[in-house]
Amino acid sequence: MNDLNTKIKKLAQLILDANNIVALTGAGVGTESGIADFRSPGTGLWEKVNPDEFASIHSYVSDTKKNLDFMLEMGMNIFKAKPNKGHKALTKLQKLGKLTGILTQNIDGLHQKAHSKNVVELHGTAYETICMGCDKVYPITIMIDQVMSGKNVPSCDICNGLLKPNAIFFGEPLRSEVLNQADKMVEACELLIVLGSSLLVYPVAFYPRKALSVGAKLAIINIQETDMDSKAEVVIHEKIGDVLPLIVNIVKNDIEEKY
Ligand SMILES: NC(=O)c1ccc[n+]([C@@H]2O[C@H](COP(=O)([O-])OP(=O)(O)OC[C@H]3O[C@@H](n4cnc5c(N)ncnc54)[C@H](O)[C@@H]3O)[C@@H](O)[C@H]2O)c1
Numbered sequence: 586m587n588d589l590n591t592k593i594k595k596l597a598q599l600i601l602d603a604n605n606i607v608a609l610t611g612a613g614v615g616t617e618s619g620i621a622d623f624r625s626p627g628t629g630l631w632e633k634v635n636p637d638e639f640a641s642i643h644s645y646v647s648d649t650k651k652n653l654d655f656m657l658e659m660g661m662n663i664f665k666a667k668p669n670k671g672h673k674a675l676t677k678l679q680k681l682g683k684l685t686g687i688l689t690q691n692i693d694g695l696h697q698k699a700h701s702k703n704v705v706e707l708h709g710t711a712y713e714t715i716c717m718g719c720d721k722v723y724p725i726t727i728m729i730d731q732v733m734s735g736k737n738v739p740s741c742d743i744c745n746g747l748l749k750p751n752a753i754f755f756g757e758p759l760r761s762e763v764l765n766q767a768d769k770m771v772e773a774c775e776l777l778i779v780l781g782s783s784l785l786v787y788p789v790a791f792y793p794r795k796a797l798s799v800g801a802k803l804a805i806i807n808i809q810e811t812d813m814d815s816k817a818e819v820v821i822h823e824k825i826g827d828v829l830p831l832i833v834n835i836v837k838n839d840i841e842e843k844y
């Protein structure tokens with residue numbers, strides 16, 4: 586049996602042995618749906634644009650038009666994207682009773698489109714816009730319609746404040762209610778499976794350590810190495826869509842054999 590098969594079986598067994606499993610997903614889950622991540626060599630967005638000039642709250646406020654052009658391009662790609670084999674495999678795992686919830690750094694809504702439940706969007710969503718003046722949340726179409734009709738600085742109908750996509754930009758804190766929910770899930774889990782994240786963005790990068798500190802096991806599926814690889818029970822450096830469906834099938838067959 587080759588090394589990869591051994592790892593696939595090992596992760597399937599970890600899943601079978603655990604009662605409370607949480608998935609922590611990053612932009613690597615979206616790449617197979619055609620959405621670029623930030624840090625993959627050659628294709629990551631940060632090889633094309635400078636993160637200090639785009640996607641920081643400071644740059645958005647100081648040059649809204651330039652940032653919006655970049656974000657709308659990314660947004661259009663997100664809106665037309667469909668869930669891939671990885672998203673679907675997670676939903677299948679959940680239907681088997683083997684996934685409590687998903688903590689995602691992604692803003693693309695693809696876990697929900699794949700019908701996964703209990704999805705916590707740590708970094709917000711591309712499908713909404715929020716007023717920086719009064720915090721009112723609108724569907725993103727409100728902002729897009731304004732920009733498409735030539736308004737360079739989209740604004741709130743109620744207070745005229747600046748509208749921004751309801752995603753967390755660099756320089757912005759994460760929402761406390763979302764962090765509390767994520768903390769509770771990580772503290773209660775027996776197995777944390779990291780999928781498609783470089784684990785370089787905080788506070789999310791703390792979650793694997795937090796999980797280990799409460800006695801949970803850690804598994805990682807990511808093409809590139811991460812700083813947490815040495816702490817994980819199993820690390821698979823392959824594409825999620827190539828391996829996760831195989832793992833979920835082993836779990837499914839094992840569960841069905843028992844009934
Ligand atoms: N889809 C989205 O919503 C989206 C897209 C780009 C960026 N983001 C934001 O970018 C931030 C970046 O942090 P991050 O850790 O999520 O992403 P990242 O770009 O830092 O890391 C992505 C990781 O996924 C791996 N990867 C890429 N494709 C993969 C695949 N098919 N299978 C397995 N691994 C794969 C890469 O090797 C890389 O290490 C997040 O805060 C997120 O909000 C989101």
Ligand SMILES: [Zn+2]
Nearest residue numbers: 716719741744
């Ligand atoms: Zn407002």
